[in-house]
Amino acid sequence: MGWDVIGGGWRKGPWTAEEDRLLIQYVKLHGEGRWNNVSRLVGLKRNGKSCRLRWVNYLRPDLKRGQITPHEESIILELHARWGNRWSTIARSLPGRTDNEIKNYWRTHFKKKGEASSENPEKRRAHLLRRQQFQLQQREKQEDQINMKKVISLLDESENSVPTLAQMKQEIIYRNASDDLGFLYSMINGYATGHDASSEDILWECLWNLDDFHGNIAKQQTLVANFH
DNA sequence: AAGTACCACAACCGCCACCGT
DNA sequence: CACGGTGGCGGTTGTGGTACT
Numbered sequence: 001m002g003w004d005v006i007g008g009g010w011r012k013g014p015w016t017a018e019e020d021r022l023l024i025q026y027v028k029l030h031g032e033g034r035w036n037n038v039s040r041l042v043g044l045k046r047n048g049k050s051c052r053l054r055w056v057n058y059l060r061p062d063l064k065r066g067q068i069t070p071h072e073e074s075i076i077l078e079l080h081a082r083w084g085n086r087w088s089t090i091a092r093s094l095p096g097r098t099d100n101e102i103k104n105y106w107r108t109h110f111k112k113k114g115e116a117s118s119e120n121p122e123k124r125r126a127h128l129l130r131r132q133q134f135q136l137q138q139r140e141k142q143e144d145q146i147n148m149k150k151v152i153s154l155l156d157e158s159e160n161s162v163p164t165l166a167q168m169k170q171e172i173i174y175r176n177a178s179d180d181l182g183f184l185y186s187m188i189n190g191y192a193t194g195h196d197a198s199s200e201d202i203l204w205e206c207l208w209n210l211d212d213f214h215g216n217i218a219k220q221q222t223l224v225a226n227f228h
Numbered sequence: 229a230a231g232t233a234c235c236a237c238a239a240c241c242g243c244c245a246c247c248g249t
Numbered sequence: 250c251a252c253g254g255t256g257g258c259g260g261t262t263g264t265g266g267t268a269c270t
Contacts, residue, residue, distance in 0.1 A: 012239085012240075013239080013240095013263095014238075014239080014264090015238090015239090031268060032257085033255090034255085035255080035256075036254080036255070036256095044265075048242080048255075048256080049241090049256080049267090050239080052255095052256070052257085053238090053240080054237070054238090054239085056257095057237095057239085058238075058239095085258095085259065085260085086258085087259065088257070088258085088259085099257090099258075100237085100238080100239090101237085102235060102248085103259075103260085104236065104238085105236085105237095108234095108235060108236060108237090109237095147259085206236075225251095
C-alpha cells in the first residue's frame with residue numbers, strides 16, 4: 001500500500017496487531033497521556049498523535065462497538081442541532097462512542113440528506129438494510145479478532161502469575177455480569193487453544209453455574225452453540 | 229464479467245489552546 | 250511575556266468492500 005516508515009522514522013498507515021499490543025502494554029504500564037513517550041518506552045515506531053488517536057478511537061476498553069442505535073441517532077441529531085460540528089461535545093453524551101465515529105456517521109447519513117431524499121425512498125431503505133446486515137457481520141468478525149487479542153494479552157500476563165485458572169473464573173463472572181459476551185466467548189475459546197481439556201471444562205462449568213444467579217440460559221446456549 | 233458509484237471506517241493533517249519553563 | 254511541547258479537535262483523505270448498471 002506504500003505505507004511504511006517515513007522521513008522522521010515514524011511508521012504510518014494501518015496499525016498491525018503487534019503495534020496494538022505494544023500500545024496497550026504502554027497504557028497498562030504508564031496510563032494514558034505522554035503519548036510521545038510511547039516510542040521510547042515500548043519501542044513503537046509511531047508518533048504521539050498517531051498513538052493517541054489509535055487508543056482513543058480503537059483500543060480503549062470502554063468503547064462501545066457496533067451499530068449506532070436509533071436512540072443514539074436521535075441524540076446525535078438533537079445535539080448536532082444544538083452544538084453544530086462540535087463532535088467531541090456530542091460524543092460526551094454518548095458513552096462508548098468516539099467523536100470520530102459520530103463525525104463519520106453524520107457525514108455518511110445526514111450530510112447528503114438533501115441528495116438522498118430525492119432518491120426512491122423504498123429502494124434506498126432496502127439498500128441500507130442489506131448494507132447494515134452485511135456490516136453487522138463484518139463488525140462481529142472484527143470484534144472477535146479484537147477480543148482474541150485481549151485474550152492473548154491476558155494469557156501472556158497470567159503466564160507469569162501462577163493462578164491462571166482462578167483468574168479466568170473471576171473474569172468469567174465479571175464479563176458475564178456485564179454482558180460482555182463477545183469477550184467471554186473469545187476468552188474461553190482462546191484459553192482452550194493453549195490449555196488442556198479439563199481446564200476448559202472447568203471454565204465452561206463455571207459459566208453454566210452462573211445461570212442461577214443471572215438467569216442467562218439463552219445467552220449461554222448461544223455461546224455454547226457458537227463455540228462448537 | 230467489468231466498471232462505476234457508494235458507503236463505512238480508519239487514519240492523517242493542520243490548527244489551536246493550554247501548560248510548564 | 251515568549252517559547253516549545255503536548256494534546257484536543259474538526260476537516261479531509263485513503264481504503265476496502267458491496268451494490269448497481
